[in-house]
Amino acid sequence: MQTQLPRTFLETPSGRRADQILRRCVHCGFCNATCPTYLERGDELDGPRGRIYLIKEVLESGSANRVAAKHLDRCLTCRACETTCPAGVEYGELAEIGRDALRDSGALKSSWITQLLLVLVRHPNWLRVMMTLGRYMRFLLPTSLRETLTHIPRRGEATGTEDASILIMRGCVQCVVTPEVNDHLAGLLERRGIAFQFSDETQCCGGMELHAGRHHVALNQMQRNIDALDPSTVNTVISTATGCGVTLKEYGRLLGSEDGQAFSAKIVDAAEYLRSHTFTKQRKDVSRVAWHAPCTLQHGQQLRGVVESILTKTGYELVPVEDAHLCCGSAGAYSIEQPELSRQLRQRKVDLLTANQPELIATANIGCQMHMGAIAEIPVVHWLELLR
Numbered sequence: 001m002q003t004q005l006p007r008t009f010l011e012t013p014s015g016r017r018a019d020q021i022l023r024r025c026v027h028c029g030f031c032n033a034t035c036p037t038y039l040e041r042g043d044e045l046d047g048p049r050g051r052i053y054l055i056k057e058v059l060e061s062g063s064a065n066r067v068a069a070k071h072l073d074r075c076l077t078c079r080a081c082e083t084t085c086p087a088g089v090e091y092g093e094l095a096e097i098g099r100d101a102l103r104d105s106g107a108l109k110s111s112w113i114t115q116l117l118l119v120l121v122r123h124p125n126w127l128r129v130m131m132t133l134g135r136y137m138r139f140l141l142p143t144s145l146r147e148t149l150t151h152i153p154r155r156g157e158a159t160g161t162e163d164a165s166i167l168i169m170r171g172c173v174q175c176v177v178t179p180e181v182n183d184h185l186a187g188l189l190e191r192r193g194i195a196f197q198f199s200d201e202t203q204c205c206g207g208m209e210l211h212a213g214r215h216h217v218a219l220n221q222m223q224r225n226i227d228a229l230d231p232s233t234v235n236t237v238i239s240t241a242t243g244c245g246v247t248l249k250e251y252g253r254l255l256g257s258e259d260g261q262a263f264s265a266k267i268v269d270a271a272e273y274l275r276s277h278t279f280t281k282q283r284k285d286v287s288r289v290a291w292h293a294p295c296t297l298q299h300g301q302q303l304r305g306v307v308e309s310i311l312t313k314t315g316y317e318l319v320p321v322e323d324a325h326l327c328c329g330s331a332g333a334y335s336i337e338q339p340e341l342s343r344q345l346r347q348r349k350v351d352l353l354t355a356n357q358p359e360l361i362a363t364a365n366i367g368c369q370m371h372m373g374a375i376a377e378i379p380v381v382h383w384l385e386l387l388r
Ligand code: SF4
Pocket: 024, 025, 026, 027, 028, 029, 030, 031, 032, 048, 049, 052, 084, 085, 086, 087, 088, 089
């Protein structure tokens, strides 16, 4: 694709990167075939190829392009298009740059609920209080929020060991909504004699800020996380929420610093860490499981088949799931910003997951778990729960 980005923009790292990515796109449109919003709406501008053109227009003109903002807002940043693209176009990175430009021009704005959520994820105690109040006053909340309050958290009990070389990243929303997930991992490590410590509760990865186009706030949060880690003690950081994991692994690229790269090199998803271990099947009442690979795992981290292999070796039967590459519609604050499209995608996903009569759905990200759990007629659990 030919580009004519302004010279001043080309002198910045974002400008050079955008130019490089845009030039890689050969307009073939293969990516549209796996884009959930294109499949749902059938509109070229709601597919990756159309959005790439819109981002190019925004970056070339620098204008507050409201059409581009509308269609970019409908993008889930699921990155299924990246997995499909034969030319290696890094759409996710380009969308980040496009969103930043749109936010700077005033064309892209977050709703008040998203802005409130962005504050709450940095203050888990406030989030805990708000969720408790929300359960009592559900009737006052918008449907998108009301539906996510169905899960009653079981308070995490594991404490960890100070100065251990392995750190479990708690995750901001996950440590409030499903604290038991980190407890499951802690229990599995303890049983194998592996010492670990937990991250501070306030260490949000910055992913939600990044997707909302608040780049600078996100980068500050990331730097705080790096500064909070003692690199001489911790050599591995395990993430149990794939939405956090994908962002943590990108600190090096996003910050463009050596300490960012060193931090990212320590990040592993729980599945990567546990893949060489063997487990005993704990849920004797369950044999047929539908696996939902979050986009942040299969497209963002390009980790496919690892959880599947662990669960199968442990004795669970994974039922076939059609269109497994498609997003469930959760995608950070997407269910709040785009409630109708998000619900359509969720219904389609849950129908596909339950088509072959599984007894439960297993996944690896808190957003997907809450989003699908609100309507699925079978339990939706984190896969670690099946091992412990
Ligand atoms: S598949 Fe890749 S090269 Fe083809 S239109 Fe999509 S992004 Fe561009």
